[in-house]
Amino acid sequence: MSHQEIKSSPPSAQSPEEPSLIQIEPLSKAAGGIPSIVATAKTVWNEMGMGRGVRTLLKLNQKDGFDCPGCAWPEPDGERSHAEFCENGAKHVADEATTKRVTPEFFRQWSVGDLSLKSDHWLGKQGRITHPMILREGATHYEEISWDNAFALVAAELNALADPDEAIFYTSGRTSNEAAFLYQLFVRQFGTNNLPDCSNMCHESSGSALGETIGVGKGTVTLEDFNLATAIFVIGQNPGTNHPRMLSALEQAKKNGCRLVHINPLPEVGMTQFKHPQDVLGLLGAGTTLSDLFLQVRINGDVALLQGISKAVLAEEEKGTRAVLDREFITGYTVGVDEFIGALEGVEWNEIVDESGISRAQIEEAANIFMESERTIFCWAMGLTQHKNAVANIQEIVNLMLLRGQIGKPGAGLCPVRGHSNVQGDRTMGIWERPTDAFLDRLGSEFNFNPPRRHGFDTVKAIQAMHAGQARVFFAMGGNFLSATPDTEYTADALRRCRLTAHVSTKLNRAHLITGEQALILPCLGRTEIDVQSFGPQFVTTENSMAVVQASRGSLQPASDSLLSEPAIVARLATATLAERTSVNWLALIADYDRIRDHIAWVVPGFDDYNTRVRRPGGFVLPSGPRERVFNTPSGRAVFTVHAMPRHELEPDQFLMMTIRSHDQFNTSIYGLDDRYRGIYNGRRVVFLNQDDVREAGFEEGQLVDLFSHFEGEERVARRFAVVPYSIPRRSAATYFPETNVLVPVRSVADKSNTPVSKSVVISIKPSEESGVTGV
Numbered sequence: 001m002s003h004q005e006i007k008s009s010p011p012s013a014q015s016p017e018e019p020s021l022i023q024i025e026p027l028s029k030a031a032g033g034i035p036s037i038v039a040t041a042k043t044v045w046n047e048m049g050m051g052r053g054v055r056t057l058l059k060l061n062q063k064d065g066f067d068c069p070g071c072a073w074p075e076p077d078g079e080r081s082h083a084e085f086c087e088n089g090a091k092h093v094a095d096e097a098t099t100k101r102v103t104p105e106f107f108r109q110w111s112v113g114d115l116s117l118k119s120d121h122w123l124g125k126q127g128r129i130t131h132p133m134i135l136r137e138g139a140t141h142y143e144e145i146s147w148d149n150a151f152a153l154v155a156a157e158l159n160a161l162a163d164p165d166e167a168i169f170y171t172s173g174r175t176s177n178e179a180a181f182l183y184q185l186f187v188r189q190f191g192t193n194n195l196p197d198c199s200n201m202c203h204e205s206s207g208s209a210l211g212e213t214i215g216v217g218k219g220t221v222t223l224e225d226f227n228l229a230t231a232i233f234v235i236g237q238n239p240g241t242n243h244p245r246m247l248s249a250l251e252q253a254k255k256n257g258c259r260l261v262h263i264n265p266l267p268e269v270g271m272t273q274f275k276h277p278q279d280v281l282g283l284l285g286a287g288t289t290l291s292d293l294f295l296q297v298r299i300n301g302d303v304a305l306l307q308g309i310s311k312a313v314l315a316e317e318e319k320g321t322r323a324v325l326d327r328e329f330i331t332g333y334t335v336g337v338d339e340f341i342g343a344l345e346g347v348e349w350n351e352i353v354d355e356s357g358i359s360r361a362q363i364e365e366a367a368n369i370f371m372e373s374e375r376t377i378f379c380w381a382m383g384l385t386q387h388k389n390a391v392a393n394i395q396e397i398v399n400l401m402l403l404r405g406q407i408g409k410p411g412a413g414l415c416p417v418r419g420h421s422n423v424q425g426d427r428t429m430g431i432w433e434r435p436t437d438a439f440l441d442r443l444g445s446e447f448n449f450n451p452p453r454r455h456g457f458d459t460v461k462a463i464q465a466m467h468a469g470q471a472r473v474f475f476a477m478g479g480n481f482l483s484a485t486p487d488t489e490y491t492a493d494a495l496r497r498c499r500l501t502a503h504v505s506t507k508l509n510r511a512h513l514i515t516g517e518q519a520l521i522l523p524c525l526g527r528t529e530i531d532v533q534s535f536g537p538q539f540v541t542t543e544n545s546m547a548v549v550q551a552s553r554g555s556l557q558p559a560s561d562s563l564l565s566e567p568a569i570v571a572r573l574a575t576a577t578l579a580e581r582t583s584v585n586w587l588a589l590i591a592d593y594d595r596i597r598d599h600i601a602w603v604v605p606g607f608d609d610y611n612t613r614v615r616r617p618g619g620f621v622l623p624s625g626p627r628e629r630v631f632n633t634p635s636g637r638a639v640f641t642v643h644a645m646p647r648h649e650l651e652p653d654q655f656l657m658m659t660i661r662s663h664d665q666f667n668t669s670i671y672g673l674d675d676r677y678r679g680i681y682n683g684r685r686v687v688f689l690n691q692d693d694v695r696e697a698g699f700e701e702g703q704l705v706d707l708f709s710h711f712e713g714e715e716r717v718a719r720r721f722a723v724v725p726y727s728i729p730r731r732s733a734a735t736y737f738p739e740t741n742v743l744v745p746v747r748s749v750a751d752k753s754n755t756p757v758s759k760s761v762v763i764s765i766k767p768s769e770e771s772g773v774t775g776v
């Protein structure tokens with residue numbers, strides 16, 4: 001392809017397909033094992049060189065090392081193995097610590113238009129960005145800019161706004177506690193609560209559901225609880241790809257006699273058979289069978305299924321042959337049980353079976369495992385949180401657990417598994433568009449200012465505001481906003497309408513190519529790298545999925561001398577923007593991150609003596625009311641809730657589609673084109689369909705089809721996907737994120753949490769009229 005700008009059309013918001021032939025192979029028999037070791041070694045070798053790679057991986061997730069930039073699964077409290085990471089953790093590290101570089105010379109060679117014609121996979125493979133870059137108004141290429149000039153530009157654009165609410169400040173879940181705390185302080189001193197984050201698109205529904213029912217929007221278990229549990233339910237989650245080290249915890253639980261139930265529309269290899277890559281005997285043998293029971297629920301059939309399990313539990317209690325309910329807990333710690341039971345009585349078994357797609361016998365089998373278990377954990381992820389009724393999904397889990405007093409005792413509880421390493425910590429630090437008055441009061445008093453009280457925009461509202469011209473500056477602390485968000489073309493238009501878009505990034509991504517009138521790339525240090533400020537080397541801290549706060553120290557030399565740390569970027573931007581208007585000496589704060597942590601200790605509950613406690617090996621656990629059976633709800637009790645069963649009325653030619661991730665990706669980062677566990681190689685534009693649906697529709701394996709989504713009379717299209725017959729419920733479809741985000745309407749959101757409905761998208765499928773390279 002020539003490196004000529006294509007002037008007639010704006011840069012492409014969607015990743016083009018890679019010119020390769022997709023192969024569909026038999027599924028993997030087990031997760032982990034030797035293929036996992038080979039994949040890890042290959043990635044590390046290619047990106048980092050073997051010696052440097054091995055030295056770096058030996059520091060990953062160690063008490064004196066750095067926190068994995070991947071998912072938020074916790075590390076063991078006690079002794080850790082020398083290789084405390086998974087295949088995907090190694091890929092995340094290799095991706096960040098790559099020796100490849102994207103220099104100013106690279107940007108001189110490649111116009112933005114030409115770059116946009118490259119796939120997301122290709123963009124990510126180019127390496128670390130070495131210098132701050134600017135795309136000037138009307139220009140076709142990024143060019144180098146000094147840090148001072150970059151900050152001056154952002155400051156000028158922010159200060160030119162008619163109202164601080166015309167600026168959006170996005171955060172991705174990699175941002176450290178220190179950077180996040182400074183960032184929200186800057187944004188609030190600037191005068192807005194427009195702090196959307198990636199949590200708005202993933203576990204916001206969990207936060208809303210749990211906040212209402214148990215008084216805090218976080219899980220209630222620690223890793224130790226997995227060793228004590230007698231049953232673990234994993235629902236709407238694929239740990240083998242998205243939280244791989246969770247499989248080790250599940251394997252250990254199985255060895256302890258725990259029973260596992262997996263509930264998901266797709267059978268996932270990771271939950272079926274696991275070979276621990278560090279266990280030599282396990283590698284040679286067949287591995288450990290994880291699930292005792294797999295329920296292949298229909299997409300968004302979870303409310304029906306959970307109501308069915310609750311109904312079976314209540315029916316058993318009715319019989320009076322054994323005590324099933326924990327009446328002491330229900331009476332002492334909950335409200336609303338009578339309304340819940342009354343509503344369930346009106347739910348018929350045939351509705352439950354129809355909507356869940358699971359037979360009554362299988363539901364009763366799951367209920368039996370639940371009733372026989374003294375200590376039960378429920379884990380879930382995006383399979384529950386990205387539906388219109390997502391909050392109801394999670395609250396039905398809470399209902400079930402409350403019936404048997406399974407919250408607030410060792411070995412039992414609720415476990416929303418977070419997908420990005422510090423997404424939970426960022427929210428704890430105040431990255432939230434709807435902060436509580438109590439938080440703002442403490443922040444204002446600590447820094448002697450009046451924080452704005454008006455709630456800001458979440459991610460969906462931020463996109464809509466930019467689209468409507470109500471927001472003119474978009475600043476992103478990490479992430480790939482364009483690819484992570486729904487309705488790709490609409491979001492692209494929203495970004496194009498901004499006066500300025502600016503991204504703090506380590507690597508090139510599509511969000512750098514779909515820009516406002518001017519754009520900045522501000523390159524930052526990665527987790528793996530040494531962070532030296534004027535008082536010497538610094539460490540940062542993060543909070544994992546189980547509320548453990550720990551230190552993270554990089555050990556590699558930075559990818560370039562021109563990188564700044566995220567806290568330094570915030571401090572210098574705040575200084576440039578706020579000038580005399582700030583009550584904070586920003587540059588003094590970043591000289592020594594202990595100073596930031598001292599402020600956090602005053603503002604954020606649970607962080608007393610932060611600097612001392614976080615220096616203890618392994619850090620410390622934040623207090624959790626529900627773990628002590630303290631429920632900070634208006635009634636002071638945990639709350640049973642009542643929900644209508646969702647129904648999907650599909651036209652004869654329609655399917656319910658969910659977006660999923662492949663094994664070779666992390667969120668929007670595409671590391672490779674294979675999905676080994678599902679037997680897909682060399683491509684990502686595939687649609688998984690039930691074999692019988694494929695036959696009935698007259699499709700063939702590998703045939704190219706176009707996908708059309710239907711929402712309130714609007715039609716969106718994603719073209720050229722290869723049909724893959726697969727084990728998936730009838731009338732269901734699964735496709736990879738972010739390729740099919742284009743089909744997710746921005747206005748299709750979950751009740752209460754406003755999370756985009758990426759897992760129940762109504763589509764129809766037609767043979768593609770275009771021919772091309774995709775296909776088998």
Ligand code: SF4
Pocket residue numbers: 061068069070071072073084085086087088089090092242243244245246
């Ligand atoms: S399980 Fe998650 S946190 Fe742990 S190494 Fe793998 S990706 Fe990183």
